[in-house]
Amino acid sequence: REVIDAGGSAWTEPGAVWTNGPFVLERWTHNREIILKKNPLWYAADSVRIDRIRFAMFADTATALDQYQQGNLDSLDPYGGLTPTDFEQLREDPFLSKQMQITPTLCTHYYGFNTTKPPFNDARVRKAFSAAIDRETIVSASVKLGEPARWFTPPYVFASVEKSDALGIAFNVNQAREFLRQAGYDKKKLPPITVGVNTNDTHERIAESLVQMWKTNLNAEVSVKTTDWKNYLQNLRDDPPQIFRLGWCAYFPDAANFSESVFRSGSLENFTRWNNPQFDRLVDSAAHESDVARRRAQYRR
Structure with a gap:
């Protein structure tokens, strides 16, 4: 300081x-x-x-x-x-x-939901939009590098949960529509939705692919708003859009640097504005746990 x-x-x-x-x-x-x-x-x-x-x-x-x-x-x-x-x-x-070497990185690219703005203040809607994403197609057709992620922490960092089909939300159109039905959107239409993206050819191409998936699978009307990087970051700090693109690269290779930094309430990087006291207690406890198996179990929760 x-x-x-x-x-x-x-x-x-x-x-x-x-x-x-x-x-x-x-x-x-x-x-x-x-x-x-x-x-x-x-x-x-x-x-x-x-x-x-x-x-x-x-x-x-x-x-x-x-x-x-x-x-x-x-x-x-x-x-x-x-x-x-x-x-x-x-x-x-x-x-x-x-000469090309392809190696894992300590980075995760993600689309976050502003949990204070409708309709994403409802967890069921967030789950629906997540289940409607075909991550395999995004990686193979738009990115052509990396691997699909169903949870935030890369599996090769210290104390991270191991790969498992039981974790995260899988691509499942029927399940996505069921989540929306449970949220009451079988009888009413989703409001217009905006996804924010910083100016970049690859990011914009991915965003357009997501817009098409959400339209096809959920009949959702989503528009893309692109902004230069400097103003984009300021917008995230001031008033994040309903959905936003961002990435997180860890400062050190530990699961704590992913979970705490991005999703703990009060974190400067928590642009989702999600606030869950139970989650905060779990990540705080895991950060002080020296036993790797117990730490991993807490992060898995």
């Missing part, structure tokens, strides 16, 4: 920011590059073989990919904007395909 108070808006700049890892921030030329240098005070500094790391920033993906192909970059971050089409082309390239 004292670092932020002392540094103000510049607290993340070199010489001001505090870090405790194998590298420290040496230089940050905004919108151009970040230079990290080896931290001689790190506890295992002798094991660090790299003296400096340069992160280059580019305005567009095409330039970054061109720089990689010219040999000016050692690696290309998949979160730098590579599209599914880019990945397909790289897979088909006889040279670049051998």
Whole structure:
């Protein structure tokens, strides 16, 4: 806190920011590059073989990919904007395909419901919209990377629940319609619904696929509203739409960083505005539990 108070808006700049890892921030030329240098005070500094790391920033993906192909970059971050089409082309390239490495990440992309706005203040409606999503098709046709998720925490992080067909809400159109019927929407029509998405070709394509699924499976009228990233985040903080797209990448590989950070009431990242005291007690208890099996059982609940 004292670092932020002392540094103000510049607290993340070199010489001001505090870090405790194998590298420290040496230089940050905004919108151009970040230079990290080896931290001689790190506890295992002798094991660090790299003296400096340069992160280059580019305005567009095409330039970054061109720089990689010219040999000016050692690696290309998949979160730098590579599209599914880019990945397909790289897979088909006889040279670049051998350099491509696909590994799990500590990230989950999701569509959240604002639980304070109708009709999603009713859990049955939320379940209906979830059960109406064919996640396999979304991944295979729109994303072409990753794996379908029926619960929030990736199964390979510490203390996460293991994969099971019994968890989450499976794609089931009949069940989705039954959830809506239970919520009273067999006799009345769903209100107009807006899904918010930050401007991005892939995200927009996924959103349009979801809109079509909800129309086909639930006869729901859903419109997509796209906003640039900066204003999109501000909108989420001020007044989240009925449905919104977002992702969460953990700061450390533990189930606590997914469950607590995104869904605990009072969390700054809880844009769903969901509030469940029992859930809060469970994640608080799990966070203090040292036995992995007991922690996993609590997260499973």
